[in-house]
Amino acid sequence: MTLAETPAQAPPEEPRPAAPGRGRAWARLAAGLIPPLILLGVWQLVAASGAYSTAQLPPPADVAAGLGELIERGELWRHIAISVQRVLLGYAAGAACGLALGALVGLSAPARALLAPTVQALRTVPSLAWVPLLLLWMGIGEAPKQTLVAIGAFFPVYTTTAAALAHVDPQLVELGRAYGLRGVGLLTKVLLPAAAPSVVNGLRLGLAQGWLFLVAAELIASSMGLGFVLIDSQNTGRTDLMLLAIALLALLGKTSDAALGLLERRVVRGRT
């Protein structure tokens, strides 16, 4: 039985995140750092040109000094820690609900008919519109902030999970059924693995939106956190701290997204 066939030619190399040489990975990382550095340079030039007052656009050195000041006062870690905590707790709750409801709506046509329109309608509510209600119901503690983050994380996770499970290749589902898979077996062996890449992508989107909603929550009612630093610096005319808060939010958002990006890579690896 010599059925020598050559394997199909691998598809043309796409910009694949997985497993190119270590050197290339570093090169890509370095390339990604070029625009921020250019931005920093332009910022320095513009600030030095005198076109704006330092109250409007402090030079990078002032922002670095502001960073040192916050570290010295011991406030920086407090702000970062509370913001990260709000995002993680809120995100965990929101993503869990998104996965559960998304799975229900994705897998069950009756549940989809019943729930999908309502959830879609709620999804269109802008983040800030929730804030007064949450404050009214939950006071001004941690609960309303975490809840708002949860709301933000929920929708992308819900939407992608529901869509991914509802659109699993029907041929694979039929194959699974023909080989005796039903219920939990079909779910764990066909539906979930097939939907996994989209679901993980949804988890990433949800995290990004969680950060977005965090700032909305902290801008309005808080005495700590990076959003508070933003609004407080506006009130006190500390533009350097304002820019610092923005840079820190970008950094934290990017870091948490990269962590989930690693997970996504693991899930997708080997499929293409």
Add this chain to the structure above:
Amino acid sequence: MPASLDRSAAAPAAVSLHGLRRVFGARTVLGGIDLQIEAGQIIALVGPSGCGKSTVLRLLAGLDRPTSGTVLIDGRPVDGIDPRCAVVFQEPRLMPWRTLARNVALGLPPGTPRAEGRAEVLRWLELVGLADFADHRPRQVSGGMAQRAALARALVRRPGVLLLDEPFAALDALTRLRMQDLLDDLQRREGTTVVLVTHDVDEAVQLADRIVLLRPADDGSGAVVGADLQVPAARPRDRADPSLVPLRADLLARLGVPRRAAALDTERVR
């Protein structure tokens, strides 16, 4: 206990269809099919496109239910997905996240002990010539190799009836011939009952012990058995076997492709 189950499942099964009708909405696809299939035979179901060949196969597998009539496998009716059947579709339908070995393992009968299952998977990968590709993903192998993995996934189930729905139709011509020979070898070795749906007359003539032609009724009352022909030569067959030529011509004529020589003659006369 699972071992004894396995052995009973491995025995080739006889199949009988009684008055099988299937109506989709206003369209009658099958208008009463009666057919007896002996255990251990390869039956080819041929017919024009859309005549209901695949519908018969889906009813056999329990993937669909007849409007009326019954399917019996070894005398017991098919009611829902039937564990005595294993299906190979036109597409390999491998799970892209699983290796070929793990895809084949999907076909193992439930309750197979782990070690035995692993050995069976390896044995079948070997038999279909994929031993060296056990850890490859479906996207890394050719269409023919993927379809061989699909065949192994079906056979590792030790089915009473192997159902093949145009399994080689999407492959290139040479790969298709190799796959036909592989199926021929495996079937003679295992003795499995095979129902092969195909629109390829050559494939039917090459592989089948018996060829059943489905013919759609002119009045729209659904397809019925239009011809039921024994293939004269013993398997394995030489593709150039002259004793098969009349059968091939007969089948083609019944499918609306008359012999060309006659047509050429009339042209020459003109």
